[in-house]
Amino acid sequence: MPDLNLTLLTDLYQMTMMQGYKKANVKNKEVVFDLFYRKNPSDSGFAIAAGLEQAIDYIKNLSFSEEDLDYLKSLxxxxxxxxxxxxxxxxTGDIYAVPEGTVVFPKEPLIRVKAPIFEAQFIETALLNIINHQSxxxxxxxxxxxxxxGDSVLEFGLRRAQGPDAGIYGARAAVIGGCTGTSNVLAGKLFNIPxxxxxxxxxxxxxxxxxxxxREYAKIFPDTCILLVDTYDTLKSGVPNAIKVFRELKEKNIKPKVMGIRLDSGDLAYFSKKARKMLDEAGFPEAIISASSDLDEYLIRDLKLQEAKINLWGVGTRLITSKDCPAFGGVYKLAxxxxxxxxxxxxIKLSENPDKVTNPGVKKIVRIYEKDTGKIKADIIALENExxxxxxxxxxxxxxxxxKQMNLKPGTFTIRELLVPVFIKGKCVxxxxSVMDIREYCQKELSTLWDECRRLINPHILPVDLSKNLYELKQKMINEIRGKNTIEE
Structure with a gap:
């Protein structure tokens, strides 16, 4: 929760390692860690970085209370x-990060931490917890x-979220990703979102x-009169009664800013088409039709294909829990x-699983855009000084x-480095x-993706390549380490 001291939000082994670094007289050794992920969630062609503001707050407020210290002693x-x-x-260290709302891809350092190992090790768990969830x-x-x-999507998942924090920060992240608002009142207050x-x-x-x-609802809320029509019988009772109320408002010269119905069950495509016809014939073409009921991107896509007459979507459980992919999979590795x-x-860390071999050194992300279209051509993970x-x-x-190579001619592409300074020598810079500004930035970021990359199934995967220097460094280190650690049979 917002006022909770998160200093002890860590895994025990972070603290036992810290004590070990102290005993080994290396606690002040400066190190670099990368926070990245290995696979896009939901088999998507991209991901959206989120959670940086809460990560900043966590770093700013790191402080062991007397109660914390007493608890640690008791162990x-x-x-x-x-x-x-x-x-x-x-x-006291430096942190560089990708701004929230940025389109990102696997293996790229979303956050780069440079600090004494005593500090850099400790913050791993909380950073992963914050960035993984919101991303x-x-x-x-x-x-x-x-x-x-292009229809409005509202985040409606609080009651199904895995706890208050998931509901609050999930609503924040959902708005960053594109939702126009949330049902979560506390999230609205904390982040100034609709x-x-x-x-x-x-x-x-x-x-x-x-x-x-x-009638009673329309009397109390005449400006935003959205009526839930499926309590008894959607087409024989709900929609006709809604139309009666809309006519009564019209006769009283009351013009709601928003007027319409909500469907929460049944065949949404069928009911929306029938309801649209009834509303139009009654003289209310401006009435919106909203829908809820266990929606996700796949069902919304199919309803669109069936030409459902829905123009406002309330998405709850399957969004706030990311039901088909419940974890982001971010990791934090020494570089x-x-x-x-x-x-x-x-x-470098080696592994029998090639996907788990890390990229060594102090790195940055260089994004290459096609100059004519502004679309992303590729990303390059490069060494910091390249x-x-x-x-x-x-x-x-x-x-x-x-x-597999790409040769780009001069003047046909533009370049942008993604990592920006967040903390320098312990000071936040x-x-x-605001969340709504991040949302706007995210929409611009999403517009740099090719349509093929946004397909829900089998999207095109944009290249994330290593610079020549980083590639050669990685191969050299792999060969050296394998040579040193090979045991002759």
């Missing part, structure tokens, strides 16, 4: 001098909103009849450390299938935009 696994160190703990929901929302083809809602079946059932319930001379040297010139030819290649 009987930490030395007194280690507990003493924690009393003045704060983050997951923002990505899901972007997919849902794409399926809606809130929206109608009424429940219980409202209708609590009155003597459906028509009375609709470099200082040697005895204080020089940063690259580090320079790319738009006025010179650029050759990039697949780091696995190296024969980044101001987070």
């Amino acid at each position: 009987n696994i930490f030395d007194d001098d280690f507990i003493e160190d924690l009393k003045n703990f704060k983050f 997951l929901i923002a990505t899901k929302a972007a997919r849902v909103c794409w399926a809606a083809k 809130v929206s809602g109608t009424h429940a079946h219980s409202w209708v059932m609590s009155f003597p009849d459906e028509l009375t319930a609709f 470099a450390e200082t040697d005895e001379n204080g020089q940063l040297i690259p580090k 320079y790319f010139d738009e006025n010179k030819p650029l050759k990039i290649f697949d780091p696995v299938n190296t024969w 980044y101001k987070s935009p």
